[in-house]
Amino acid sequence: MQIQHRQAERHVLTVIVDNEAGILAKIAGLFTARGYNIDSLTVADITEDHATSRITVVTNGPPPVIDQIIAQLERLVPVHKVVDLTDEGPHVERELALVKVAGHGDHRVEALRLADVFRASVVDTTTSSFVFELTGAPEKIDRFIALMRELGLVEVGRTGIVGMMRGAQGI
Known part of the structure; x- marks a missing residue:
């Protein structure tokens, strides 16, 4: 058996x-x-x-x-x-993250370039750091964080997932 x-x-x-x-x-x-x-x-x-x-x-x-x-x-x-x-069935999942990255020179430029690719917004900046706001599927946020680790990731705050069915019908 x-x-x-x-x-x-x-x-x-x-x-x-x-x-x-x-x-x-x-x-x-x-x-x-x-x-x-x-x-x-x-x-x-x-x-x-x-x-x-x-x-x-x-x-x-x-x-x-x-x-x-x-x-x-x-x-x-x-x-x-x-x-x-x-x-x-088909549904939408989204999460919001705040991601703090510190760096200078090329790392700072690369962090901004990647933020643009991921459509992350700069919500705070100093001469040595950025705080990015990013929304999307959890996998997208995971990828962004992984890339930022190489550029000076300092801190991450995530909201958790919110989901909703696709289409006109509500739950």
């Missing part, structure tokens, strides 16, 4: 919740208590009356584990809806 091992898959989950104290801790606690890893976590208020928030969680696991995570999230009282963007 042959045993098949199911490959862990990356999933982007969007969770619509009541904007109340402790909800983020409940969701993070659900993952922690069951040994599930969170690769990225973002949360923001999404309604004019500040009553509802959207939490985006990126996690990994085989399909049965992802199904279990979704079922457990749906059982939490302040959760209105859970959508697995990965399973739903």
